[in-house]
Amino acid sequence: MTCPARIDRQDCYTPAPIPADRNVMNRLLVRAAAVAAFVAFPLLAQGQQELIKNLRRDVARLNDQLVDERTRMLAELKVNGKSLDPREVMREAVYLTGGKLVEAKVSEFFVFEEMKKQVESGVRKAEEFDVKEQDVVDQLAPMKQEFETKNPGVDFWEVVRSQFGLNKETFLQQRRESILFDRVFFPGAPKNWPDITKEAIKAQTQSDQGPRFLEQLEKATEGVDEKGQPKKLPDFWVNMMRQFVQKGLRSWSDIRYASNGLPADVVLKVNELSWSTQEAFDFVKQGLFVQDLERAVQEVCVREALRQELIAKGAYVSNEDFQKRYDEYRQPYDSTPFTVEVIATRFKGYPCLEAYRARWRLITSYADMIKADVNDENLQAHANKRAAFFADGQVDVSLIPFQARNPKTGAWEPDGMTGAKARCEALFAGLEKKELTFDQALDKHAEFFSNDEKRGRLGMLPLNQLRQQLRENEFTQLLDGTSIADFLFFEAEVGKTIGPIQSPDGWVIARVNSRTPARRQIDVKVERERELVKEDYVTTRFFEWAAEVIGKAKFE
Numbered sequence: 001m002t003c004p005a006r007i008d009r010q011d012c013y014t015p016a017p018i019p020a021d022r023n024v025m026n027r028l029l030v031r032a033a034a035v036a037a038f039v040a041f042p043l044l045a046q047g048q049q050e051l052i053k054n055l056r057r058d059v060a061r062l063n064d065q066l067v068d069e070r071t072r073m074l075a076e077l078k079v080n081g082k083s084l085d086p087r088e089v090m091r092e093a094v095y096l097t098g099g100k101l102v103e104a105k106v107s108e109f110f111v112f113e114e115m116k117k118q119v120e121s122g123v124r125k126a127e128e129f130d131v132k133e134q135d136v137v138d139q140l141a142p143m144k145q146e147f148e149t150k151n152p153g154v155d156f157w158e159v160v161r162s163q164f165g166l167n168k169e170t171f172l173q174q175r176r177e178s179i180l181f182d183r184v185f186f187p188g189a190p191k192n193w194p195d196i197t198k199e200a201i202k203a204q205t206q207s208d209q210g211p212r213f214l215e216q217l218e219k220a221t222e223g224v225d226e227k228g229q230p231k232k233l234p235d236f237w238v239n240m241m242r243q244f245v246q247k248g249l250r251s252w253s254d255i256r257y258a259s260n261g262l263p264a265d266v267v268l269k270v271n272e273l274s275w276s277t278q279e280a281f282d283f284v285k286q287g288l289f290v291q292d293l294e295r296a297v298q299e300v301c302v303r304e305a306l307r308q309e310l311i312a313k314g315a316y317v318s319n320e321d322f323q324k325r326y327d328e329y330r331q332p333y334d335s336t337p338f339t340v341e342v343i344a345t346r347f348k349g350y351p352c353l354e355a356y357r358a359r360w361r362l363i364t365s366y367a368d369m370i371k372a373d374v375n376d377e378n379l380q381a382h383a384n385k386r387a388a389f390f391a392d393g394q395v396d397v398s399l400i401p402f403q404a405r406n407p408k409t410g411a412w413e414p415d416g417m418t419g420a421k422a423r424c425e426a427l428f429a430g431l432e433k434k435e436l437t438f439d440q441a442l443d444k445h446a447e448f449f450s451n452d453e454k455r456g457r458l459g460m461l462p463l464n465q466l467r468q469q470l471r472e473n474e475f476t477q478l479l480d481g482t483s484i485a486d487f488l489f490f491e492a493e494v495g496k497t498i499g500p501i502q503s504p505d506g507w508v509i510a511r512v513n514s515r516t517p518a519r520r521q522i523d524v525k526v527e528r529e530r531e532l533v534k535e536d537y538v539t540t541r542f543f544e545w546a547a548e549v550i551g552k553a554k555f556e
Contacts (some may be wrong), residue, residue, distance in 0.1 A: 077297070078556040079304045087264035089300050091277045092358075094267050095258070096296035098165055098284030099345075099352020101174075102257075102268055105280075108177050109270040110249045114196060115184050123194070129183055136175050151450070154408045162411035166287040185245050186238070189230065190217040200248025201241060217241075257354045259361070261319060289412040291404075298479055299355070305553040306362050306546055315369045322361050329360075347464075349473025359478070366542050373541075374534060376524055382537045383522040383529070388489065390532060391518035394460040395489050397510060398438070399469075400427065400499075401456070403447045404506040410449070417506065423447075424500040424507035431497055431509070438497050438511050447506075460516065463489045471504045474539070478546055480504065488512055 077084045095102060118124040147156050157168045164171060185197045202210030221231045256262050256269040267280040310316035330340045344356035383390060402424040404416030430436055448455050458469050467473060467485040477483050484501055492498055492512045499509035524530040
């Protein structure tokens, strides 16, 4: 076995921009960690189960206290001596930690407008839209039962909080809104649906096929099923109709976010309805882990430092220019299933479209600064250097992860990163002393997420899939200052054990087992290949420039 290689992850811009009272924070962290450790201890007596539940509640309560401590410091942030508007910081925290909730609020506003219209016109009665608590419980019951059957001993609500950023109360509220959406836009059989639903469906089908499609839907629900109940559309069709309606409503509405010029005290405006920054933050905060808030504040501070530098260079694009450029950029995507929002949130890792728009503004501004460098010579050199990425090269990697999150629920553990680092360093020291081999350590290792079937042996992967396995993406790379995936894919020595390396969710020890080279030559004179190389060239240069700027910035 070759000697392990230590890697010091770049910490050049991992600012601690919230100067919280360290005594208070440390006390809370110690208490939370102690409670978590006790919960994790294997208790055999059945009578201890109630105690475990109470301790888990204590962990959640202490996390809430940590979030509250961090929240109080939002008003004191400074970047290079400039105080940030606490309302803007709070608003960005909403987008970054509760982006899905912001989009859910858009739907809620759609529901309110249409419900009001139907009641005032006399078409429906207000009581028809009364969603009772039992309605929500009944709808949720099959999902909860299936989860508990497949995941015995795992707290359903802890998983909800880690995956959706919602506590129990806010999650149930979101389920209620989902039921209400169907009652407003899909009451009963298709023939009873409101005009706006039918128009939205027609708009998403080919020109003359809309009416015929609706007729087919109506015929499909005529009569009763084998149990004598009115026929219903299959769930697949209902889900597709929901998407049609959402897309239609969005295209017909005036939806505005921060990047559309809203004042700092407003997060969202849909037609004449607004969601205030304070109300939105109070709602989103209920399901936050302190690590999520810290990550959001880090993004806000990093983004501000880059914005200041671009302004100083006279390169930061104006509001008007940004809107024009972004509209031109999104047009070819938004007419397809792979909209900019899909690409940004599902493939590039942004928490919401608004977070992507804010980052995209920085990148397009920076692109203006290096416009003269975007030429055939530099692009071809970039294509040759990263040919394995552009032309289907692959790498076989094995990983030993040390999780800062609970492997079963995905929830952040109190002081999880510190504990993960300590465990990682302890094992790495054993590898350095040759007390065991990498493969022996991997075989014995148990810190894998419950749905991780590869358990550290990733096999041959292209770069983007390796990023997914490492839970890295374009969004995280700017904040982390480097990319583990890029290093392993392009640079790491084959066969050498590498670590300890900090990852977005913990620490890892890695080994590259083999590589395959690019399968073809990339030619930037080919238009399609040129565009791919150009985008990656600008993004790569942007990350390098950002590292320099943030490394010099002062965060308070």
